[in-house]
Amino acid sequence: MAAAKTVKKKKWSLSQRRAMKGFIFIAPWLIGFLWFYARSLFMTVQFSFSELTVRPGGGYDLRFVWLDNFIYAFRAHASYKQVLTTSLGNMLVDVPLITFFSLFMAMLLNRKFKGRTLVRAIFFLPVILNSDAVVDAMNLARSMMSGGISSASAEMAAAASSGMSIEYYIQMFSSLGLPEVIIEYVSGAVGRISEIINASGVQIIIFIAALQSIPGSMYEVAKIEGATAYETFWKVTFPMVMPHIITNVVYTVVDSFTKSEVIELAYDTAFTVQNYGLSSVFSLVSTVITCLILVLVCGIIQKRTFYYN
Amino acid sequence: MAKKDTIKTKRRFFRRKEKQLNRSMAGNTLLFVLMFICGLFMVLPLVMIVNNALKPLDELYQFPPKIFVRHPTLENFSDLFVLMNDSWIPFSRYILNTVIITGFGMVGHVVVASLAAYPLAKHRFPAKNILFSMVVLSMMFSWTVTQIPQYLIISWMGINNNYLALILPAWSFGMGLYLMKQFMEQLPDSLMESARLDGASEWGIFWRIVMPNVKPAWLTLAIFQFQQMWGNTGSMFLRDEQLKPLQFSLQQITAGGVARAGAAAAVTFIIAAVPITFFLICQSNVLETMTTSGMKD
Numbered sequence: 001m002a003a004a005k006t007v008k009k010k011k012w013s014l015s016q017r018r019a020m021k022g023f024i025f026i027a028p029w030l031i032g033f034l035w036f037y038a039r040s041l042f043m044t045v046q047f048s049f050s051e052l053t054v055r056p057g058g059g060y061d062l063r064f065v066w067l068d069n070f071i072y073a074f075r076a077h078a079s080y081k082q083v084l085t086t087s088l089g090n091m092l093v094d095v096p097l098i099t100f101f102s103l104f105m106a107m108l109l110n111r112k113f114k115g116r117t118l119v120r121a122i123f124f125l126p127v128i129l130n131s132d133a134v135v136d137a138m139n140l141a142r143s144m145m146s147g148g149i150s151s152a153s154a155e156m157a158a159a160a161s162s163g164m165s166i167e168y169y170i171q172m173f174s175s176l177g178l179p180e181v182i183i184e185y186v187s188g189a190v191g192r193i194s195e196i197i198n199a200s201g202v203q204i205i206i207f208i209a210a211l212q213s214i215p216g217s218m219y220e221v222a223k224i225e226g227a228t229a230y231e232t233f234w235k236v237t238f239p240m241v242m243p244h245i246i247t248n249v250v251y252t253v254v255d256s257f258t259k260s261e262v263i264e265l266a267y268d269t270a271f272t273v274q275n276y277g278l279s280s281v282f283s284l285v286s287t288v289i290t291c292l293i294l295v296l297v298c299g300i301i302q303k304r305t306f307y308y309n
Numbered sequence: 310m311a312k313k314d315t316i317k318t319k320r321r322f323f324r325r326k327e328k329q330l331n332r333s334m335a336g337n338t339l340l341f342v343l344m345f346i347c348g349l350f351m352v353l354p355l356v357m358i359v360n361n362a363l364k365p366l367d368e369l370y371q372f373p374p375k376i377f378v379r380h381p382t383l384e385n386f387s388d389l390f391v392l393m394n395d396s397w398i399p400f401s402r403y404i405l406n407t408v409i410i411t412g413f414g415m416v417g418h419v420v421v422a423s424l425a426a427y428p429l430a431k432h433r434f435p436a437k438n439i440l441f442s443m444v445v446l447s448m449m450f451s452w453t454v455t456q457i458p459q460y461l462i463i464s465w466m467g468i469n470n471n472y473l474a475l476i477l478p479a480w481s482f483g484m485g486l487y488l489m490k491q492f493m494e495q496l497p498d499s500l501m502e503s504a505r506l507d508g509a510s511e512w513g514i515f516w517r518i519v520m521p522n523v524k525p526a527w528l529t530l531a532i533f534q535f536q537q538m539w540g541n542t543g544s545m546f547l548r549d550e551q552l553k554p555l556q557f558s559l560q561q562i563t564a565g566g567v568a569r570a571g572a573a574a575a576v577t578f579i580i581a582a583v584p585i586t587f588f589l590i591c592q593s594n595v596l597e598t599m600t601t602s603g604m605k606d
Contacts, residue, residue, distance in 0.1 A: 022434045025424045035462070035481075037447050037478075037483070041447065144436050206529060209492065250445065254448050259447070287446075295380060
């Protein structure tokens with residue numbers, strides 16, 4: 001038996017054995033992935049082609065309806081097409097802005113200065129404050145503050161319900177005693193920026209980690225060769241963080257899409273309207289579109305990417 | 310004369326670069342102002358949370374709202390503890406649940422994702438690209454939408470109403486694997502080769518060469534995952550009250566409405582404080598590593 005085993009082992013080439021080891025390393029993740037996610041993905045695809053009715057005792061029935069759900073989504077649904085296009089448009093604007101903003105911020109935060117830990121923590125705050133529970137609690141706090149007196153205008157209530165809005169910031173700053181003209185100017189200019197900042201916490205962290213992994217000797221060489229800061233950035237820093245620009249683009253696209261109105265619509269369709277088939281169609285279509293965008297963008301970036309080694 | 314001048318400027322140029330890669334005073338001020346403004350927007354919600362937690366009730370309801378508290382009290386926290394003691398599940402039980410779910414979910418995810426990322430980044434084997442595109446595809450999918458199939462799967466497995474229902478799916482998120490793979494790809498191959506020549510097993514290479522070298526990456530992942538697990542209310546899978554995490558009980562309080570406004574403000578503070586503390590601990594570690602890559606070429 002033992003002999004047979006060794007014989008069998010000897011038949012394997014080195015690369016095969018390495019591949020085997022690789023698979024063993026991947027196995028725990030792969031099993032979990034196939035079990036939990038691949039299946040739910042498959043089921044979502046299945047749902048999108050069928051009409052789902054929940055059985056009263058539990059469980060569900062599927063009736064295959066071919067493309068009916070898709071046709072309904074694009075031909076008959078009141079808001080789907082519009083929501084999809086605005087979400088896509090927002091994403092295309094946000095992704096490059098967020099990517100470059102976070103690279104810029106990461107470079108600033110990677111420099112040595114006093115209180116760096118604190119500043120980094122501040123820039124990571126939005127990620128923490130964006131979690132559902134905190135958002136819920138904040139909304140409550142805000143509605144308390146703005147709606148506590150019944151005469152408080154409906155405007156304020158509307159502002160309170162729509163996340164961390166600009167009006168709210170204005171209220172805050174004016175309570176600090178800044179003149180209104182300045183506040184309005186800044187808030188107008190910052191209108192978009194605040195969203196971008198709030199969405200770039202993780203990206204900044206990823207870039208900081210990327211910047212940390214650039215060998216210091218490279219900068220040393222650049223310095224010895226007399227490169228200016230500008231040249232150092234484009235010839236050393238930028239190529240070295242290039243792979244992580246892809247990482248961040250992917251992350252940003254995913255992040256902005258999973259938070260977009262399309263997904264909200266899909267969620268509502270599933271849990272409020274209880275049309276699971278249609279909801280699956282919504283998420284499936286948006287997933288396919290995001291994938292296409294990613295393939296396109298990554299293809300373009302990958303060509304220019306330099307891999308150290 | 311002209312020659313002298315160029316030499317002079319050259320010298321000045323070098324001297325300045327020594328101090329700080331030739332960045333001017335004005336540039337520095339501009340950057341500072343920019344960072345200050347951005348930072349202000351980020352820190353404002355937190356300032357509000359902290360101040361709200363310290364506000365007495367009448368100030369909480371003041372209109373127009375003020376950021377800063379006038380008469381700080383700890384009343385809200387004592388209110389919260391009274392509330393907590395009234396509930397029929399001890400408060401410590403909620404904390405324990407959260408620690409179990411967050412701890413196992415986070416550590417498991419980091420380990421499993423790193424294990425899988427290593428061969429994907431550094432080995433050659435068939436179906437590697439298919440595997441990787443599967444990972445990316447899975448990230449595209451919004452999990453809010455696949456909640457129904459997920460629930461069905463968890464039910465079939467019979468781990469519904471169990472910590473495992475939250476922990477096990479967390480281990481196989483695609484995001485962590487993707488992140489780790491991107492960072493491991495950057496490690497020089499020669500590092501692993503030399504370890505192999507010295508007789509290290511794959512397992513040894515992974516734990517003793519790869520993982521220490523990508524410490525910033527997995528710490529980032531840990532921070533990220535901690536935040537996600539911490540915010541998990543588990544309301545979909547956990548039915549027994551004594552299995553529910555802290556987040557759930559806190560959400561109950563914040564849903565309590567006007568009468569519990571003070572306690573809710575205190576709760577918000579607690580919810581936000583823990584992930585921030587965890588981040589601070591981890592990120593100071595990120596700073597210390599990766600400055601030397603262990604390579605001499």
